[in-house]
Amino acid sequence: MSYTSFIYLVFIALTFCAYYLILPRYRWVILLAANFVFYAVSGWDNLLVILLSITASYLVAVRMGDLHARFREVKAAGELDKAQLKELKEQNRKQRQRWLVLGLIVVLAVLIAVKYTNFLLRNVYSVMNLFGIAHDDLFFQLVMPLGISFYTFQIISYMVDVYKGKIEPQRNFLKYATYVSFFPSVVQGPIPRYSDLGTQMFAEHRFSFDNLHDGALLILWGFAKKLILAERLNFFVTDVYSNYATNSGVLLMLATMAFSIQIYADFSSCMDIASGTARLFGIRLAPNFLRPYFSKTMPEFWRRWHVTLGNWFKDYVFYPISISKFSLKLNKKVRKLFGGEVGRIVTSCIPVLAVWILTGIWHGPEWKYVIWGLFHGMLIMLSTIFAPHIENMVKKLHIRTECFSFRLFQMCRTFFLCCVGRVFFRAGSVRMSLTILKRICTTTGFYQIANGKLYLHGVNAANMKVVFFAIVVLFTVSVLQEKMDVLEAFKKQNLIFRWLLIYALFFAVLIFGCYGPGFDPSGFIYEKF
Amino acid sequence: MEELLNVLKRALPKVDWETDMALVDDGVIDSVDVVSVISEITDEYDIEIPSEEMEPENFNSVEAIYEMIQRLKED
Numbered sequence: 001m002s003y004t005s006f007i008y009l010v011f012i013a014l015t016f017c018a019y020y021l022i023l024p025r026y027r028w029v030i031l032l033a034a035n036f037v038f039y040a041v042s043g044w045d046n047l048l049v050i051l052l053s054i055t056a057s058y059l060v061a062v063r064m065g066d067l068h069a070r071f072r073e074v075k076a077a078g079e080l081d082k083a084q085l086k087e088l089k090e091q092n093r094k095q096r097q098r099w100l101v102l103g104l105i106v107v108l109a110v111l112i113a114v115k116y117t118n119f120l121l122r123n124v125y126s127v128m129n130l131f132g133i134a135h136d137d138l139f140f141q142l143v144m145p146l147g148i149s150f151y152t153f154q155i156i157s158y159m160v161d162v163y164k165g166k167i168e169p170q171r172n173f174l175k176y177a178t179y180v181s182f183f184p185s186v187v188q189g190p191i192p193r194y195s196d197l198g199t200q201m202f203a204e205h206r207f208s209f210d211n212l213h214d215g216a217l218l219i220l221w222g223f224a225k226k227l228i229l230a231e232r233l234n235f236f237v238t239d240v241y242s243n244y245a246t247n248s249g250v251l252l253m254l255a256t257m258a259f260s261i262q263i264y265a266d267f268s269s270c271m272d273i274a275s276g277t278a279r280l281f282g283i284r285l286a287p288n289f290l291r292p293y294f295s296k297t298m299p300e301f302w303r304r305w306h307v308t309l310g311n312w313f314k315d316y317v318f319y320p321i322s323i324s325k326f327s328l329k330l331n332k333k334v335r336k337l338f339g340g341e342v343g344r345i346v347t348s349c350i351p352v353l354a355v356w357i358l359t360g361i362w363h364g365p366e367w368k369y370v371i372w373g374l375f376h377g378m379l380i381m382l383s384t385i386f387a388p389h390i391e392n393m394v395k396k397l398h399i400r401t402e403c404f405s406f407r408l409f410q411m412c413r414t415f416f417l418c419c420v421g422r423v424f425f426r427a428g429s430v431r432m433s434l435t436i437l438k439r440i441c442t443t444t445g446f447y448q449i450a451n452g453k454l455y456l457h458g459v460n461a462a463n464m465k466v467v468f469f470a471i472v473v474l475f476t477v478s479v480l481q482e483k484m485d486v487l488e489a490f491k492k493q494n495l496i497f498r499w500l501l502i503y504a505l506f507f508a509v510l511i512f513g514c515y516g517p518g519f520d521p522s523g524f525i526y527e528k529f
Numbered sequence: 530m531e532e533l534l535n536v537l538k539r540a541l542p543k544v545d546w547e548t549d550m551a552l553v554d555d556g557v558i559d560s561v562d563v564v565s566v567i568s569e570i571t572d573e574y575d576i577e578i579p580s581e582e583m584e585p586e587n588f589n590s591v592e593a594i595y596e597m598i599q600r601l602k603e604d
Contacts, residue, residue, distance in 0.1 A: 086604075164581035299559060314560050319583045322564040331568045347568065348561040384561055 024204035038183035046145035060103030061162040065169035119365030147187040184277040190288040190308040205282030218276030225269035227513030229470040233262035235458030248445020296410035321351040372424040540569040553585035
């Protein structure tokens, strides 16, 4: 069930009515039923896969919760001295760790099995070909459960947080299942934390007109971004990238920039629809986009793009590696030998690279994503290494940094670097990406965009005007969002003005949106992950 | 506290440790900087920082770091 389909709107309308018709304390049951229907529509086999991960993680978390409780009881009894308590704490930690490892193995094995088996086989066959070993090209027809990459990470964060004692496990299996399979966020995130979503989900929500207004407006805004802008840009990008071998560098560059805008409009629109839907039920999802294209550096970009995934990697991969005994020992040695700055760089390189390789693989079982991840990992590392040197250079050259022109230069630079990475993300393979980059660098071919030829690539002149206008609107709203809470500011405006804008947006979606019979929507880019 | 301040200044000399009270929340120091801080304080105070202590509020200011160190020493 696509988030931008009519049936989805009917589905959330029915869920909304049912949700507020029953007693507040049982409202989560409606969400569970809705999650079940939403997920079952995508296929019964998908439902079995998610149930397996839910059941395994539920049992593991409850067991770890029991172990925590047992330790607390012993500690509260006050019968053990400090040394005995320390020993017991360590034993308890080791027991929890065994359960955690078991849980991680199960949920990651499910993810790897359904998402990466064929990728692994393909690479094994390539190696066998290299050594001339005969083999059958055996591949599996595997189901790819909806949002498996997202809910697996959600489950991992839940188990790790229970292991650490940061949260208490949810002992009601059905409530836990409601949390994991929450339909607005299960497909593409945001990747929630139990301490946030779990707390909100089971609170008793009363009907609020504000929530209805804000939720509906967010959904409408999401529809506009997806159907008016992202879908149109998709026509252009697909057309240009399909003929990459003959298209000129300028055209390919334009398509890559268009793709950067498309993927933002696409993914952030889904987040708006997800957040809007959750808001209808009185739940606020964590923000996933903070106007990333206004970032001045790549590290900043990644703090503002897909925020919940970045935070997930920071908390569950970067920090555990960074503060491991090995890393800290290495840091100590390098600092002794080469000084603090080198030590800082060396120790940050290992976790940064690990995070980015994993981020790449997380996006999909293809080498192009690994290269894309490595590219961004390298950029982050270079940014860390050269930041002080660039700062010194800027000072020596007396370049003004506290002015708009410098910030604009930084934003353009970040956008450009981002576009280079996007080539790998959008192209069909690494080879194709390299060919496109080569053509961008070595061919110009302005004739391919001059004299109206730009309009021959999937989007005609009239539609290109719509794209241009939509980008201006998106940009204006983003600039305003940098300065204020646009939704709150909107609510303070006069009633007539507000309804005029709502109607304008509604009719813009109706008139300029790409939908309806004969139109095959491209789906959301991130739902494939 | 004074001793800790010197350790932190050694780790990240450009940070205004005396006045800033929301270093992580305000983005003054990032995750790489946090690791540099951990590296210095684990060395200096011979403690281990478990992953559950990796919370922004524990690194937002000198006071927060000091409290975390005291807590870990007691454990």
